[in-house]
Amino acid sequence: MYAQMVDTGASRLRSREEMDADEQAFQARIDDGQKIEAQDWMPEGYRRTLVRQISQHAHSEIVGMLPEGNWITRAPSLKRKAILLAKVQDEAGHGLYLYSAAETLGVSREQLVDDLHTGRAKYSSIFNYPTLTWADIGAIGWLVDGAAIMNQIPLCRCSYGPYSRAMVRVCKEESFHQRQGYDLLLALCRGSEEQKAMAQDALERWWWPALMMFGPPDADSVHSAQSQAWKIKLLSNDELRQKFVDQTVPQAEYLGLRVPDADLRWNTERGHYDFGAIDWSEFHAVLKGNGPCNRERLQARREAWAEGEWVRAAALAYADKHAAAERHSQAA
Amino acid sequence: MNDARFECLLRLGDNALVLAQRLCAWIGHGPVMEEDMAQANVALDLIGQARLWLAYAGELEGRGRDEDALAYGRDAGAFRNVLLVEQPNGDYAQTIARQFLFDAWHHAELSALTASSDARIAAIAAKALKEVSYHLERSSDWMLRLGDGTAESHARLQAALERLWMYSGELFDADAHDATLVEQGIVPAPQSLRAGWLQQVGAVCTAATLTMPDADAWMQHGGRQGRHSEHLGYLLAEMQFLPRAYPGVQW
Amino acid sequence: MKDWPLWEVFIRSQHGLAHKHVGSVHAPDAALALKNARDVYTRRNEGVSIWVVPSAAITASAPDDKAALFEPAQDKIYRHPTFFPVPEEVKHM
Ligand SMILES: [Fe+2]
Ligand SMILES: [Fe+2]
Numbered sequence A: 001m002y003a004q005m006v007d008t009g010a011s012r013l014r015s016r017e018e019m020d021a022d023e024q025a026f027q028a029r030i031d032d033g034q035k036i037e038a039q040d041w042m043p044e045g046y047r048r049t050l051v052r053q054i055s056q057h058a059h060s061e062i063v064g065m066l067p068e069g070n071w072i073t074r075a076p077s078l079k080r081k082a083i084l085l086a087k088v089q090d091e092a093g094h095g096l097y098l099y100s101a102a103e104t105l106g107v108s109r110e111q112l113v114d115d116l117h118t119g120r121a122k123y124s125s126i127f128n129y130p131t132l133t134w135a136d137i138g139a140i141g142w143l144v145d146g147a148a149i150m151n152q153i154p155l156c157r158c159s160y161g162p163y164s165r166a167m168v169r170v171c172k173e174e175s176f177h178q179r180q181g182y183d184l185l186l187a188l189c190r191g192s193e194e195q196k197a198m199a200q201d202a203l204e205r206w207w208w209p210a211l212m213m214f215g216p217p218d219a220d221s222v223h224s225a226q227s228q229a230w231k232i233k234l235l236s237n238d239e240l241r242q243k244f245v246d247q248t249v250p251q252a253e254y255l256g257l258r259v260p261d262a263d264l265r266w267n268t269e270r271g272h273y274d275f276g277a278i279d280w281s282e283f284h285a286v287l288k289g290n291g292p293c294n295r296e297r298l299q300a301r302r303e304a305w306a307e308g309e310w311v312r313a314a315a316l317a318y319a320d321k322h323a324a325a326e327r328h329s330q331a332a
Numbered sequence B: 001m002n003d004a005r006f007e008c009l010l011r012l013g014d015n016a017l018v019l020a021q022r023l024c025a026w027i028g029h030g031p032v033m034e035e036d037m038a039q040a041n042v043a044l045d046l047i048g049q050a051r052l053w054l055a056y057a058g059e060l061e062g063r064g065r066d067e068d069a070l071a072y073g074r075d076a077g078a079f080r081n082v083l084l085v086e087q088p089n090g091d092y093a094q095t096i097a098r099q100f101l102f103d104a105w106h107h108a109e110l111s112a113l114t115a116s117s118d119a120r121i122a123a124i125a126a127k128a129l130k131e132v133s134y135h136l137e138r139s140s141d142w143m144l145r146l147g148d149g150t151a152e153s154h155a156r157l158q159a160a161l162e163r164l165w166m167y168s169g170e171l172f173d174a175d176a177h178d179a180t181l182v183e184q185g186i187v188p189a190p191q192s193l194r195a196g197w198l199q200q201v202g203a204v205c206t207a208a209t210l211t212m213p214d215a216d217a218w219m220q221h222g223g224r225q226g227r228h229s230e231h232l233g234y235l236l237a238e239m240q241f242l243p244r245a246y247p248g249v250q251w
Numbered sequence C: 001m002k003d004w005p006l007w008e009v010f011i012r013s014q015h016g017l018a019h020k021h022v023g024s025v026h027a028p029d030a031a032l033a034l035k036n037a038r039d040v041y042t043r044r045n046e047g048v049s050i051w052v053v054p055s056a057a058i059t060a061s062a063p064d065d066k067a068a069l070f071e072p073a074q075d076k077i078y079r080h081p082t083f084f085p086v087p088e089e090v091k092h093m
Helices: A021-031 A044-063 A065-069 A078-103 A109-117 A134-155 A161-189 A193-212 A222-229 A237-255 A280-290 A294-331 B003-024 B033-061 B067-073 B092-113 B119-147 B151-167 B176-183 B190-207 B231-245 C030-041
Strands: A265-267 A272-274 C006-013 C020-026 C047-054
Touching (some): A044 A161, A044 A222, A065 A294, A078 B067, A134 A193, A161 A237, A161 C020, A237 A272, A280 A294, A294 B092, B003 B092, B033 B119, B067 B231, B119 C030, C020 C030
Antiparallel strands (some): A265 A272, C006 C047
């Protein structure tokens, strides 16, 4: 997902008896469905895992602006241009809401951004794929935002107050993102043969990376078990992926597009779609930095930050000067 | 007789459209994420304004061209924006200086247009004026912060101001179309906005510790008549490529 | 270089009785903090007032759940999901 394979630092899930009194009380509050707030006591592992997860999520929003941002200047109508610009701007907002939430845990934005730029922090694998045609903008909204929503709706109920509140705000905005993507593809699929081919090509390139967004099967992962116990992960990767496939396949059919999976079929017994095996070697390669656009994405963010340094410094210098002047005039 | 009004609407619409297109290129690449949000808001406002002006222009023309036909179907020579807005983004100082010089004029122009004898122009101007008041506040804020920030930011902004200055004179040019429309009470006389603009720009420059370039310096002209700088062709090539590669389809 | 300071943002929406905490922004000074708050937190609903407070000045906070966004330009209706008709046959979007 936007936060993939988050390390909890746990080597195994500990039983209640192994926890000290503080930890027991903390776990009891979570089990009781209470929200943890920034000033509350929390185990160090919980805090560190949250910082990792929320910042990965924030980085994904910000890096995610780049592949779509590519097409703002090339959108084919003024209405689509405004819609895409508003959508990408929302993603910047999501990044900011999430950095805010992470900052309540005692890390600075500068630190978080630095972790991204030096490669210590990760962001979602999906944003390392290129946007080659206008139809890719539709595919991202429909599939990528669609997958994100699937993951973010349960996170609105997560145990950490600032994170859950940020998710509530994000989810309100996401539905527009998915719909504008689908609407864009619908226009292409109702258009010329060339437009429809463009849509089909986009689905073929984005389908599997979208399924990979949910991360490798984690039913047996100790990190997932720990995150679920802390209620900062609510459903397993495979559960979410299945929900996504079940929801999305009929939508593809309505568009008249073919999902690129020969093994895809409805399983009446399970009441779900069966689908083909995912190539996890590609996922791991992309995560390691070898996706088609990893270097470009990181470089773009680093450049923006480095070239903006003098601007940020100027604004601070101005604020300092004028605060000093004000103190002086008040003293006089 | 609607020719002059059509021209005037293209000028208003193209200014907004071309500047918005420039700002769009910043999204995801700004100096701080909060600025990405802000630039996107300004660009969204301007795209909205461009759509209103161009849609009206198309209706007046009566040849079935809508906002998109006008935005995507004209070559550079048919664009009527001022040279200032098509100038490249450059560094953030150049983007801010361009925005401020334009905003200060835009605000005055729209204020006058709210009293236009053309009710639709007056209504669009009234809506746009609210948005542009905010643009002007923001770009003025940044003029102060960069001008009176660090030595580096001061030098960059002073250089940007000097580079862009020769494109500011065109904002106050008048031609036969203007004369017709001024007489009908549809638009203000361009020159009538100049003194106020110079005063406002001068005041912000002073507060920002910048030296305002000479008001009577040599100025470039021609954008409003369709004679543009080299930059506009590239901007349009990027903006228009999809409808041109796939003509006649819906998006 | 140090970060721009952090400001907590409180917004009173049209129907809200009191200002509500909505999150935070970074800004070099109060004037830009207000503008950044407007640009980040008020892109959808009409609001009537924003407060920004240096985060460092807050001793205890009770952040509120209710989102209070406001809308600078009501014509941006495409931001709302209902702007896009979803075909009958396509469920759950
Ligand atoms: Fe998002
Ligand atoms: Fe989104």
